[in-house]
Amino acid sequence: MKKLALATALSAFLFAANIHLNVDKTPIKRVAPNQNGLVMSFAPIVQKVIPSVVNISTEKVVETRIPEQFRRFFEDPFLRRFFGPFGNIPNQPQKRKEFALGSGVIISKNGYIVTNYHVISGATKIIVKTHDGKKYKAKLIGSDPKTDLAVIKIDAKNLHPITFADSSKVKVGDMVLAIGNPFGLSESVTHGIVSALNRNSIGLNAYENYIQTDAAINPGNSGGALVDLKGRLIGINSAIISRSGGNNGIGFAIPSNMVKFVAVSLITKGKVVRGYLGVLISNIDSSKAKLYGIGYGVLINKVEPNSAAAKAGLKPGDIIVAVDGEKVTNAGELRNKIAFKGAGAKVKLRVYRNGKFITIEATLKALKTKQETIQNVKLLKGLTLKEEKNSVVIEKVDPNSYAAMMGLQKGDKIVRVKTIKTGKWVKVTSIDELKNLLKGLDRGDALIEVERKNQLFIVQL
Numbered sequence: 001m002k003k004l005a006l007a008t009a010l011s012a013f014l015f016a017a018n019i020h021l022n023v024d025k026t027p028i029k030r031v032a033p034n035q036n037g038l039v040m041s042f043a044p045i046v047q048k049v050i051p052s053v054v055n056i057s058t059e060k061v062v063e064t065r066i067p068e069q070f071r072r073f074f075e076d077p078f079l080r081r082f083f084g085p086f087g088n089i090p091n092q093p094q095k096r097k098e099f100a101l102g103s104g105v106i107i108s109k110n111g112y113i114v115t116n117y118h119v120i121s122g123a124t125k126i127i128v129k130t131h132d133g134k135k136y137k138a139k140l141i142g143s144d145p146k147t148d149l150a151v152i153k154i155d156a157k158n159l160h161p162i163t164f165a166d167s168s169k170v171k172v173g174d175m176v177l178a179i180g181n182p183f184g185l186s187e188s189v190t191h192g193i194v195s196a197l198n199r200n201s202i203g204l205n206a207y208e209n210y211i212q213t214d215a216a217i218n219p220g221n222s223g224g225a226l227v228d229l230k231g232r233l234i235g236i237n238s239a240i241i242s243r244s245g246g247n248n249g250i251g252f253a254i255p256s257n258m259v260k261f262v263a264v265s266l267i268t269k270g271k272v273v274r275g276y277l278g279v280l281i282s283n284i285d286s287s288k289a290k291l292y293g294i295g296y297g298v299l300i301n302k303v304e305p306n307s308a309a310a311k312a313g314l315k316p317g318d319i320i321v322a323v324d325g326e327k328v329t330n331a332g333e334l335r336n337k338i339a340f341k342g343a344g345a346k347v348k349l350r351v352y353r354n355g356k357f358i359t360i361e362a363t364l365k366a367l368k369t370k371q372e373t374i375q376n377v378k379l380l381k382g383l384t385l386k387e388e389k390n391s392v393v394i395e396k397v398d399p400n401s402y403a404a405m406m407g408l409q410k411g412d413k414i415v416r417v418k419t420i421k422t423g424k425w426v427k428v429t430s431i432d433e434l435k436n437l438l439k440g441l442d443r444g445d446a447l448i449e450v451e452r453k454n455q456l457f458i459v460q461l
Contacts, residue, residue: 042177046189048231051131051160053224055181056102056115056138056152058123103180103224104128104152105236106161107263111136111154114263115223116238117143120150128154131187142266145391146206146429147258148238151266162225165232167255168326170194170211178215178237178251180224190216199252200332204239206387206429209336210252211235217251226253235259261340274339275347275364278307279314281331294352297321298334312362314351321357322350338364371395372431379438379446379461383408385431391415392434402443406459409452416449425449 102119106112113128120126126138136154143150174194181188192215199210213226217237226235235253265272280302282288289295297319303309322328323337324347341347343366351358370387373396374380382401385392392414397404416425417437428434438446438461446461 042189042191042229045177045227045229045231046179049162049177049179049225049227050187050189052106052162053131053179053181053187054104054106054113055129055186056104056113056119056223057127057129058100058102058120059125059127060100060122101181101183101220102222103220103237105223105225105233106130106159107164108161109157109159111156111159112141112263112267113138113152113154114236114259115150115152116236117145117148117150119223120152121145126152128152129186130156130159142270142272144262144266144272147254147262147272148205149236149254149259149262149266151263162227162233163231164256164260165228165230165234167211167234167257170197170228170234170255172197175229176213176215176234177227177229178213178217178221178224178253179227180217180221180237183218183220188221192216195250198333200330200336202239202252204252204427207258207336207339208332209255209258210238211255213251213253215251221251232256233259258336258340261342265342273343274367275341275343275345276308276367277314277338277362277364278304278309280304281320281334283330284319292317292319292352293355294319294321296327296329297352298328298331308362308365312349312360314349314360314362315353317353319352320349321352324348325350339367343367370431374435377435377438379403379441379443380435385414385434387430388413392428392431403461406461408450408459411452413451414448415451415456417446418448419446421445 100119102115104113104115104119107114120140120143126140128136128138130136136156138152138154141151141153172194176192176194178190178192179187192213194211195214196212199212200208202208202210211226211234215226221237222239224237225233226237228234233256235255236259237251237253239252262272279300281298282301284292284295284297284299288299292299300309300314300316300318300320302316303314320328320334323334326337328334328337338347341364343364345364347362347364349360349362351360371384373384374382380403382398383394383403384396386395394408394410394412394414397408397410414428414434416427417434418425419437419441421441422437426437428437444460448459448461450457450459
């Protein structure tokens with residue numbers, strides 16, 4: 001027994017002796033923050049940026065209608081004895097006002113301001129309060145729901161526009177400041193770091209390329225500025241992930257390069273014309289990596305006839321690994337890069353084909369509103385769908401279809417879907433997303449949340 005213990009101890013000693021750990025024994029010298037009269041402070045950056053951030057308050061009129069099921073309930077003869085004729089209950093939509101607060105960022109001396117689309121969506125009145133306390137009535141120049149961005153304008157001169165940074169140069173770990181009006185508290189500043197980049201599968205918008213930060217972002221911060229330590233705009237604060245509704249250290253900002261493209265397009269053209277390649281794509285997973293011999297990039301599954309991709313010579317089975325020298329690792333990245341090059345732009349695509357890398361140049365076409373009559377998804381068969389304002393809208397319903405039998409109507413907006421596969425509600429922003437969620441399901445396997453005439457209700461398919 002003693003020999004066994006001795007052998008075990010000896011083995012442990014020899015094993016430990018072969019381990020080499022990197023240990024830093026450099027002496028540490030600690031100094032007070034105000035050493036030699038110097039105080040560490042973000043104040044100079046804040047003073048530079050604050051005049052460029054505004055408070056936005058909105059007013060909109062919301063219509064509500066008594067549900068038809070409720071009206072039919074009161075048509076029962078027994079109930080009418082107690083409540084009188086149902087005609088006394090108004091059937092016309094009832095109007096009420098809603099008020100909301102948000103933030104915005106001045107981008108020009110003559111009054112152009114960028115903010116989130118959801119801040120001003122449906123607003124009948126937009127009031128902007130600037131750093132000096134002045135209030136202006138703003139007008140909407142244009143909006144882009146697919147990126148959750150909008151541009152408004154006030155009649156003012158000699159404002160303090162923000163300076164844009166190149167968001168493609170931002171690195172994880174960079175220190176940042178978030179400036180806005182959380183809970184209506186003007187000119188609030190929080191600090192943190194960049195937690196992650198290129199977040200594009202959050203499910204909030206059709207086009208996502210978020211900068212994730214732990215700088216505190218709360219309700220009212222939407223549309224405010226995320227800046228670097230030079231006071232330059234690297235993003236527009238847009239959303240948070242939170243179970244309580246408050247800050248949990250996971251906030252998202254729309255990168256400044258995307259903001260710049262959308263804002264300039266809205267100001268100069270009144271709309272955003274995105275680039276379109278014309279390919280059906282998928283990510284490279286482990287099984288595809290073995291088949292194709294490459295572990296990154298985006299696989300082309302289908303090339304649309306007469307598209308930019310077809311004219312450039314792209315083929316199914318090609319794997320796009322870079323756009324204009326910038327590496328792409330997933331379908332979301334590729335989609336964003338192509339879209340925000342703009343229609344008419346020439347792009348150089350680095351492509352992996354049959355074990356070799358080649359370069360193909362393509363001239364992008366304009367992305368048009370997608371509309372599709374569904375035939376190959378059982379639960380959607382007979383529906384004609386279109387993509388509109390970051391949502392899927394029913395354009396036409398075959399009266400003999402299962403969807404019609406379940407009560408879906410023309411004009412219904414499909415907002416979210418919950419299936420036996422997902423087990424949770426998933427926001428829907430495109431026809432392809434909806435088809436993928438419902439593909440292969442049988443009747444009764446899905447719930448969809450539908451918006452109809454400003455009312456939300458659930459339909460089981």
